[in-house]
Each structure stands twice: as C-alpha cells, then as structure tokens.
Amino acid sequence: MDSLCEQNTAVAWGSYRSPREAFEAVVRTHMKDAYFIALGLVGNREDALELSQEAFYRAYKHFDQLNDQERFFPWFYQILRNLCFSHLRKRRLRRAESLDELDSEPPQFGPADAFDPEMVAERNESKDRVWRAISRLDEKHREVIVLRHFRQLSYDEMARVLFCNRGTVTSRLYYARQRLKEILEGSPETDGFADGSADELRKGGQRV
Structure with missing residues (x-):
C-alpha cells in the first residue's frame, strides 16, 4: 500500500488532457481518506x-497554483482541516454533540475479511466511549489521533501534513494518548487505543 502522502505521485499531470481530468484522478485517490479524516474531526457523517x-x-479552484505533485495532500489537508475546525467553532458544539448524529457504524471500505460485524456489534458501546473521548480533545491533539489511528500515517507523513517536525508530532501524540487515557480511565479499551490498536475505529475507516 502506498503511503497517503505519496499516492498522488502516480498521477502524472501531463498525461491528462486537462487540469480537470488530472484533478478528478486526484479526487479518486484521496476521496476516502478525506471523508474519514473529516469524520474523525467533526464526528458526523x-x-x-x-x-x-x-x-x-x-x-x-486553486489547483492550477499547485506545481509540486508530491505536495498535494499536505496542501489539501490544510484546506480540509480549516473547514472542519471552522465548522466546529461556528456551531459551538457541546462536548458530546459530535456523537449525537453519528451513525452507530461508519461505512466500510476495507476488504471483506478485514471487517467482523459481530465484533463491531459487541464493541458499539466502547466505540462510542472512544468517540466521545476524542471529541473532548483540542484541535491539534484530535487531529494527530485521527491521522495516526484512523488513517495510519507514519510519524514522518504526519510531520509533512502538519508542517511541523517529527518531535512535535511525537509530543502531540503522546499528550493526546495520555489525555484519552485520563478520559477513559478504568475502561477496558483504554490501553488498546493508547498503544495504537483501536480496532473498532480502524476497521470503520481502513485505508485500502
């Protein structure tokens, strides 16, 4: 599987008859990732x-200004995150509102054998608790959880997308995990999420 930040390198701008065709190819490459990142940030399908x-x-609208193909996703992510966080601020969401309208099960895009309906059904309650905990994180800590645990970006990829160094990513992710442990203290799913498993979340938005 190609890394998220490198998938678009397969798109050769010159091989398309128009910028529109090239952009459509980029959309096909990143549409699932964009949706699930937004879902993780705003909590509403x-x-x-x-x-x-x-x-x-x-x-x-600004696609013609992008000269470096390899920088598409970091550039696009800034647009997406700004929209998501602006949306949250404008609506003044309450702590748990990000879950109130969220369907009990995110749409599945992974291979058939990557999804176990019985397991998900058993974990609905714990999954909701994790969602609620994530909704309580501030913006910069919520997004590192989403990028790492929903989309499985590497630390280097996260640094590229967030325009910061690897040390900053490591620090933010550590703090975010510690905060989630505090929120979920005493629940059986806490340790699994903190060490990177979060099966109930990843299987809803697995990269393919």
Missing part, C-alpha cells in the same frame, strides 16, 4: 461528507 466535498471544490 453528513457533515464529514459535505466538508470533504467542499474541500475538494476549494482545492479545484
């Missing part, structure tokens, strides 16, 4: 779909 579509629309 309809909002995530709308915001990811709006991010692609805004990116298309």
Whole structure:
C-alpha cells in the first residue's frame, strides 16, 4: 500500500488532457481518506461528507497554483482541516454533540475479511466511549489521533501534513494518548487505543 502522502505521485499531470481530468484522478485517490479524516474531526457523517466535498471544490479552484505533485495532500489537508475546525467553532458544539448524529457504524471500505460485524456489534458501546473521548480533545491533539489511528500515517507523513517536525508530532501524540487515557480511565479499551490498536475505529475507516 502506498503511503497517503505519496499516492498522488502516480498521477502524472501531463498525461491528462486537462487540469480537470488530472484533478478528478486526484479526487479518486484521496476521496476516502478525506471523508474519514473529516469524520474523525467533526464526528458526523453528513457533515464529514459535505466538508470533504467542499474541500475538494476549494482545492479545484486553486489547483492550477499547485506545481509540486508530491505536495498535494499536505496542501489539501490544510484546506480540509480549516473547514472542519471552522465548522466546529461556528456551531459551538457541546462536548458530546459530535456523537449525537453519528451513525452507530461508519461505512466500510476495507476488504471483506478485514471487517467482523459481530465484533463491531459487541464493541458499539466502547466505540462510542472512544468517540466521545476524542471529541473532548483540542484541535491539534484530535487531529494527530485521527491521522495516526484512523488513517495510519507514519510519524514522518504526519510531520509533512502538519508542517511541523517529527518531535512535535511525537509530543502531540503522546499528550493526546495520555489525555484519552485520563478520559477513559478504568475502561477496558483504554490501553488498546493508547498503544495504537483501536480496532473498532480502524476497521470503520481502513485505508485500502
């Protein structure tokens, strides 16, 4: 599987008849990642779909300004995250509101053998607790959890996307995990999430 930040290198701008065709190829490459990142940030399926579509629309308007193909996703991510966090601030979401409208099960995009319906059904309650805990993190700590545990970005990829160094990523992720442990203290899923498993979340948004 190609890394998220490198997937778009397969798109050769010159091989398409128009910028529109090239952009459509980029959308096909990143649409699932964009949706699930937005879902992780705002916690609402309809909002995530709308915001990811709006991010692609805004990116298309300025697509001709992008000269470096390999920088597409970090550039696009800034558009997406700004839309998501602006959305949250404008609505003044309450602590648990990010879960109230979230369907009990995110759409599945992974291979058939990567998803166990019985396991997910058994973990619905614990999954909701994790979602609620994530919704209580501040912006910079929520996004590192989403990028690492939802989309499985490497530390170096996260540094590229967030325009910071690896040490900053490590520090933010450590703090975010510690904060989640505090919120979920005493629950059986805490340790699993803190060490990177978070099966109930990854299987809902597994990269393919």
